[in-house]
Amino acid sequence: MTQFNDSFVRCINDPLFLDQFYEVFLASSDEIRAMFKDTDMGTQKAMLMTSLVYMSDAHKDTPGLLASIAEKHDKDHLNTEVSQ
Ligand code: HEM
Secondary structure, three states: OHHHHHHHHHHHOOOHHHHHHHHHHHHOOHHHHHHOOOOOHHHHHHHHHHHHHHHHOOOOOOHHHHHHHHHHHOOOOOOOOOOO
């Protein structure tokens, strides 16, 4: 767990981490790029950073938070299931 936390802290303290994350993620598929075509990526990066912090703490508390993020991404909402 210490190793995970140390690594996570190094990532979130590096301003290039999310830029590079979305660069690789968006380059990985046309389908994914299309999903984010109207997205304000500055806001999106801030939101993902917050979500990652919550996720790294999810074993301790806030169980409802992950469920609500999962619901937002499911078939009835963002429908992020990407075909292979
Ligand atoms: C660790 C995994 C992920 C986390 C924690 C996460 C978290 C989030 C959060 C918090 C939002 C904002 C929801 C809101 O508006 O209230 C969001 C939006 C979104 N997510 Fe994710 N997400 C993840 C993975 C993915 C993946 C794998 C995809 C697509 C393949 C995806 C596609 C989207 C899209 C299209 C939006 C909407 C962007 C917009 O507002 O225009 N997400 N995500």
